[in-house]
Amino acid sequence: MTNPQELLHARYGEIPFQLEKNAISWNQSVTALLSHRSIRSYLPNPLPDGTLELMISSAQSAATSSNLQTWSVVAVEDKERKEELSKLAGNQAHIRQCPLFLVWLADLARLAYVAESRGFSHDGLEYLEMFVMATIDATLAAQNAVVAAESFGLGTVYIGGIRNRPEEVAAILNLPPSVFAVFGLCVGYPNPEVETAIKPRLPQSAVLHRETYNLAVQAEALSHYDEIMKAFYQQQKMNVPGDWSEHSAKRIATSESLSGRNRLREALNNLGFELR
Known part of the structure; x- marks a missing residue:
């Protein structure tokens, strides 16, 4: 089209x-x-050499506040690791199915290291502003990567469920303190037998x-x-009762509807974010 x-x-x-x-x-x-459309069914075909690197080059070309570049990404291709992450993110099959799963990170650990290596304190990292900045940086970078992936004929879908159990995700990915998995991203060739509007x-x-x-x-x-x-x-024969407003209202009706993300502040504190 x-x-x-x-x-x-x-x-x-x-x-x-x-x-x-x-x-x-x-x-x-x-x-x-x-x-753009979200793809939740993928072919097993591996991605051509250089795909990941060009996606990351595109991601690094996104705007970043004060050029601090407060994001990182973990590329996951290992079948068992994708299986573990899928279980933590609501058991979503497309995480297991896609050849490449990217976990985008709000990363303040690198700046802490930079400050310490130059003999500076890094008290500023303990404030909510820096976490918001890192989250925005990661989001802008990821969207650039999505645009690049789609230009290669690939499909993607964001995975917010990666925030359901943040500490366990951090353990699987060996994340240091002050690094948080903001969302995941499935990448792969769309299954042509599954139409997506x-x-x-x-x-x-x-x-x-x-x-x-x-x-x-x-x-x-x-x-x-x-x-x-x-x-x-x-x-689309989607099993969504009612209309968009009803569906959206139910999504925010109770803390239970947040699928574990209602304890996000606690999880962030556990992961080293003060959020003053």
């Missing part, structure tokens, strides 16, 4: 706006971004605010989106 109107319709469940004759030009980069997103009226934030527009936008998502769930 490369037609701009088709891609926009797939991404929003409708044509959200018309590109006027003198509007900015559509290009291949926008086509690639709007074509582009999932519609919220209307731009829900997420795009001009000059100031406007909560009042949410009701109409969400109601419209719920209808689009109900149709999408039915079309």
Whole structure:
């Protein structure tokens, strides 16, 4: 799918706006971004040599706050290690199935080492700001890697379940103190026998605010989106009762719905993050 109107319709469940004759030009980069979809079924084919390295080069080309580069990534290809991580992340089969599983890290250990090696203290690392910075850095880097992977014809899916049991993940990956696994990423060739559609997103009226934030527009936008998502769930034969709003509300209704992540602050403290 490369037609701009088709891609926009797939991404929003409708044509959200018309590109006027003198509007900015559509290009291949926008086509690639709007074509993104999460892949949860992979072929066993190994990745070509250099794939991982080019993905990491792309990741390292992302913006990073003050050039501190407070992220790292662990590439996991070992079958047994992927099996262990899969169990900790909700027993997701695609973690075991993909040829490459990347665990993206908020990494403050490297800066601590740099400071100590130069005779400086590193009290600043104990504050919440630095953890937020490291999480943002890791996220920006990972998304660049995803764009690169998709340009190679590969599929990906993020794994938030890697945060379900952080201390055990840290033990499996031999993470030092002040390093936290933010999320995982499956990478591999999509299984062509399993069709995966582009999932519609919220209307731009829900997420795009001009000059100031406007909560009042949410009701109409969400109601419209719920209808689009109900149709999408039915079309894709997804077992999702109700609409997007109901599904999302249930996802945050109780601490139990967080699948263990309700104790994240405790886990971070255990992993060496003060979070002052």
